[in-house]
Amino acid sequence: MMDMTPLQISERGFAIGQPILELNEISLRFGGVKALTSISFDVRQHEVRAIIGPNGAGKSSMLNVINGIYRPQEGSINYQGKPLANMTPTRAARMGISRTFQNIALFKGMSVLDNLMAGRYLRTHAGFLEVALQLPRARREENENREAVEEIIEFLEIEHIRKTPVARLPYGLQKRVELGRALAAEPKILLLDEPMAGMNIEEKQDMCRFILDVNDHYGTTVVLIEHDMGVVMDISDRVVVLDYGKKIGDGTPNEVRSNQDVIDAYLGVAH
Amino acid sequence: MTMLDFQFFIEVLVGGLLSGLMYSLVALGFVLIYKASGVFNFAQGAMVFFAVLSFVGFMELGLPFWGALPVTVVLMVIVGMATERFVLRPLVNQNENTLLMATIGLAFVIEGVAQMVWGVDVRRLDLGIKDEPISWLADKTGVFVSQLDITAGVVAGVMVAALGLLFSRTKVGRGLRAVADDPAAALSIGIPLKHIWMLVWAAAGVVALVAGMLWGARSGVQFALVLLALKALPVLIIGGFTSVPGVIVAGLIVGGSEKLAEVYIGPSFGGGIEGWFPYMLAVLFLLIRPEGLFGEKIIRRV
Numbered sequence: 001m002m003d004m005t006p007l008q009i010s011e012r013g014f015a016i017g018q019p020i021l022e023l024n025e026i027s028l029r030f031g032g033v034k035a036l037t038s039i040s041f042d043v044r045q046h047e048v049r050a051i052i053g054p055n056g057a058g059k060s061s062m063l064n065v066i067n068g069i070y071r072p073q074e075g076s077i078n079y080q081g082k083p084l085a086n087m088t089p090t091r092a093a094r095m096g097i098s099r100t101f102q103n104i105a106l107f108k109g110m111s112v113l114d115n116l117m118a119g120r121y122l123r124t125h126a127g128f129l130e131v132a133l134q135l136p137r138a139r140r141e142e143n144e145n146r147e148a149v150e151e152i153i154e155f156l157e158i159e160h161i162r163k164t165p166v167a168r169l170p171y172g173l174q175k176r177v178e179l180g181r182a183l184a185a186e187p188k189i190l191l192l193d194e195p196m197a198g199m200n201i202e203e204k205q206d207m208c209r210f211i212l213d214v215n216d217h218y219g220t221t222v223v224l225i226e227h228d229m230g231v232v233m234d235i236s237d238r239v240v241v242l243d244y245g246k247k248i249g250d251g252t253p254n255e256v257r258s259n260q261d262v263i264d265a266y267l268g269v270a271h
Numbered sequence: 272m273t274m275l276d277f278q279f280f281i282e283v284l285v286g287g288l289l290s291g292l293m294y295s296l297v298a299l300g301f302v303l304i305y306k307a308s309g310v311f312n313f314a315q316g317a318m319v320f321f322a323v324l325s326f327v328g329f330m331e332l333g334l335p336f337w338g339a340l341p342v343t344v345v346l347m348v349i350v351g352m353a354t355e356r357f358v359l360r361p362l363v364n365q366n367e368n369t370l371l372m373a374t375i376g377l378a379f380v381i382e383g384v385a386q387m388v389w390g391v392d393v394r395r396l397d398l399g400i401k402d403e404p405i406s407w408l409a410d411k412t413g414v415f416v417s418q419l420d421i422t423a424g425v426v427a428g429v430m431v432a433a434l435g436l437l438f439s440r441t442k443v444g445r446g447l448r449a450v451a452d453d454p455a456a457a458l459s460i461g462i463p464l465k466h467i468w469m470l471v472w473a474a475a476g477v478v479a480l481v482a483g484m485l486w487g488a489r490s491g492v493q494f495a496l497v498l499l500a501l502k503a504l505p506v507l508i509i510g511g512f513t514s515v516p517g518v519i520v521a522g523l524i525v526g527g528s529e530k531l532a533e534v535y536i537g538p539s540f541g542g543g544i545e546g547w548f549p550y551m552l553a554v555l556f557l558l559i560r561p562e563g564l565f566g567e568k569i570i571r572r573v
Contacts, residue, residue: 067459088458089455089458089459090458090461090462090463090464092459093458093459093460093461094461098459098460099459101455101456101459105453105455105456105459106453106456107448107449107452107453107456107457108452108453109448109452110448110449110452114445114448117445118445118446118448118449118457118460119460121442121445121446121449121460121461121462122460122461124442124445125442126441126442127441127442128436128437128441128443131436131440131441132433132436132440181456181460182459182460185460185461
């Protein structure tokens with residue numbers, strides 16, 4: 001297990017609040033294959049919520065349901081107290097849900113700066129003529145966007161690669177840039193799909209620090225999927241455990257750790 | 272070089288540069304689509320032909336110039352959007368070759384429909400601008416430059432500049448680049464993919480109309496206009512498939528150099544080198560700088 005300072009809830013900038021996202025009895029099938037079976041859990045404001053489970057447990061499917069990529073056949077989702085229907089990724093983004101991908105999805109030909117600026121897409125409103133004529137709103141927006149992006153660049157300590165095309169960056173930094181792009185939209189909820197997959201110890205520690213800092217500093221609610229149980233236990237407030245598309249555990253890291261079903265799922269048990 | 276020679280040189284060069292801007296305009300239609308969806312739209316030439324043929328057709332039906340123009344603009348927007356909706360969208364996630372083949376097929380369909388509806392006759396398009404030298408310029412400097420060429424060059428230049436601005440500075444332009452680069456990521460930051468694609472195809476339709484009107488006014492509204500697509504190819508290779516400024520510069524290079532080559536070194540080859548000179552230039556570029564002058568460098572991590 002990694003050596004990290006344990007999380008002090010009392011020191012955090014934002015107190016954990018009411019549920020911002022509630023999932024009720026979500027079931028998702030692909031043809032005859034059941035990816036998720038009747039899963040319910042909630043995510044509270046300002047918390048770091050992890051979804052863990054062995055390979056093929058349905059973690060990514062769950063995240064994609066929240067993000068609107070998949071539509072569950074059964075169940076409902078409440079977001080900020082209102083039921084969500086007909087979700088699409090674009091609508092999710094409009095409602096303040098940002099995400100990163102397991103296999104980094106950055107705009108590879110663009111610089112780090114341009115990637116983050118692209119993240120400001122929904123925060124930009126000026127039309128063609130306003131930009132062409134450099135009317136006040138266009139200029140103001142451009143400045144605001146630039147400022148917001150520079151703040152994130154500083155926050156994530158990527159000033160030195162600001163102008164580098166992202167395809168040239170090492171994997172760990174690309175992951176960080178992707179986090180930056182998601183943050184640029186100033187999301188209410190940040191969905192992180194295996195933010196630490198494929199990283200070395202040092203990169204993992206950096207990423208953990210950034211996730212906690214984001215949560216602390218901006219009060220962003222974080223929902224993350226992770227494979228590496230050790231890391232998750234260190235940074236999460238509450239953990240949902242999935243196995244074969246079913247929920248087998250839900251609670252604080254300590255509760256989950258001592259849950260017999262979870263132990264069986266992870267360590268294997270003779271059936 | 273005598274004064275007369277110099278004037279002649281300038282004439283050839285200016286004529287070439289102006290026609291170069293018109294190549295840029297045709298190439299721009301390709302860049303639009305390529306930037307947004309990574310598709311080389313082989314049907315762009317057919318769209319140019321269809322657009323101007325329809326415009327002339329509406330005028331023959333009795334519409335005045337300013338009546339036919341908006342009607343054709345609307346028609347091209349519809350054609351563009353329909354192409355996206357019914358040809359390209361069902362093929363989303365297919366590989367590039369499939370998409371290219373689809374646009375080749377589409378080119379034949381558009382050419383066929385155009386001639387079925389409007390007939391096969393070569394028509395004249397009179398924009399009310401004379402293809403005569405500007406007299407004050409000729410009087411003052413002795414350089415003969417056609418009014419039509421100047422007008423076409425200016426219109427093409429403005430169009431290219433406006434679209435360049437659209438791409439590089441506006442929300443839609445940034446969205447477009449993002450969509451081309453990684454559609455899933457673009458969706459996740461709230462870019463409405465389908466709207467952007469439709470918009471781009473509609474814009475490509477309008478660009479095709481403007482290009483068609485300029486070329487039609489100069490060399491007649493005829494089937495040969497579809498070959499403009501082939502003329503745009505060296506411009507795209509030299510400028511880079513994704514770059515608007517690249518298209519302008521490359522258009523000027525192609526236009527200027529092919530005319531100069533024709534006049535000055537053409538005779539030693541027996542003439543007619545205008546036809547192949549741009550392609551030779553393009554091959555040279557492919558050898559030396561395959562991404563083009565302004566294209567995005569292809570970076571591969573190994």
